[in-house]
Amino acid sequence: MSKNKKVCIVLGNGFTIDFLNLISKKTTTIWDDIDVSNLFSHGANLKWPSNNNPGFLSKKYTPYLWDLGARPYMDKNETMHLIEKIVTSVNVYALKGANDISKDQKYLLAYKELTSYLKYLFIYFNGKQDVIPDEIENWAWALFFTTLNNSIDVEEVIIITYNYDIWLERILTKLNIEFDLPPMNKGSSKCKFRLFKPHGSISFKYKKDLPLSSFNINYQDLKSECSSMDIDIKYEDLCTNNPIIFLIPPAGDVNRTKVGWNASLRQIYEPKIKEFKKNDLMIISGISYWHVDRAEIDNILISPSSDIDLVNINPSMDKYFESVINSLFMNYIHFDSSEVLKEFII
Known part of the structure; x- marks a missing residue:
């Protein structure tokens, strides 16, 4: 060598x-607790951050995802197909250089819900295994x-x-x-x-967290950007309300x-x-x-x-x-x- x-x-x-x-x-129960193949399967169990109630993926909390057909009982192929449609729409829209979203652009609004959902889903999964x-x-x-x-x-x-x-x-x-x-x-x-x-x-966090009780999905801007130098790396206390979500969904082209x-x-x-x-x-x-x-x-x-x-x-x-x-x-x-x-x- x-x-x-x-x-x-x-x-x-x-x-x-x-x-x-x-x-x-x-x-043996780990597969009941974590499913990284079908990202919507735990949507009903996932809790809404501000009130700790289950049902993150629902008409109540994520109406645009719901209206596009997102359901906890979808199979993994249906789930991936819907995510791919949402992200492909965002990828092409991003080429315009625009960042604002209107109330009629349902795929873009669903994208905002999707990124929030994925963040808290993987935090939820992480908590299912306390120690390595x-x-x-x-x-x-x-x-x-x-x-x-x-x-x-x-x-x-x-x-x-x-x-x-x-x-x-x-x-x-x-x-x-x-x-x-x-x-x-x-x-x-x-x-x-x-x-x-x-x-x-x-684990990516931007500056200071906001109160968890004030958590809501920001539908105003398609993407919130910042310099990498403004990102802190945290491995504890992940379930917070951070101003920026640093996730690009599956099939997203960076x-x-x-x-x-x-x-x-x-x-x-x-x-x-x-x-x-x-x-x-x-x-x-x-x-x-x-x-x-x-x-x-x-x-x-x-x-x-x-x-x-x-x-x-x-x-x-x-x-x-x-x-x-x-x-x-x-x-x-x-x-x-x-x-x-x-x-x-x-």
Whole structure:
């Protein structure tokens, strides 16, 4: 293995599912508490922040989502189809450069409800697992992270995660692996792990919270932006009323945004990936390849040299994604499971 090896790991929803599979071996009810495949299934249980009453996804609290057909009893394909319609509408509308919303633009108003809903949904999920169990240390991903952190030959580990949750951060903390989230915070000189969350996170907060009792959905502006330097990272007391929601829903294309916090993240990790060359490693795990977010993934794939080692981990491989990877990389390996990471030689 060469000195100063760089590693880039791109994580999607499959990473969270893999983690929950591990948890479910000891806590069989975890799948009743958390469902990251069908994002509306817990909508009736989710509590409205200001009064703590269940029924967040309802005619009462999210009327525009409801009128478009959002229901807790929808199957996951129906749910994703509706989310995709909403987000696609917003993506195209954003090209106009407008930020105001009229009362007739129901898909845009539903988008505002969706971002609020997703924030509190993933905070709700996070609270279902109070501690990261000791068994995590024998999980394939945990062992791999530890190996990367301890290797004197690995210079830097860039992790781009599209997950809103903070399981990854909690896992790294459990493993005593230092990490930072540029440019919001910076680790010590020994810190190898750089985390980037271009679709946002439940841990992102803007300045001071407002009273939770005053929580309401802001329908006035399509998007509320701020500098990444104004974002604080918090892992405790997440269920608050923060002025800005730092989430881009599934199928949202951050490449359409040229300014703001997510643009500043891309401006850091994209040049880093362009420096990847032969013997450097990229691992992609649990990533979707829908038509509305392909450009975002493609932008990562075309950045490094075609000589890098490319590993894709996914039990259900998208055939179009497969053809793209095969066309771009000479040293490509596909694995059905992360278990192989226990034997993978860096």
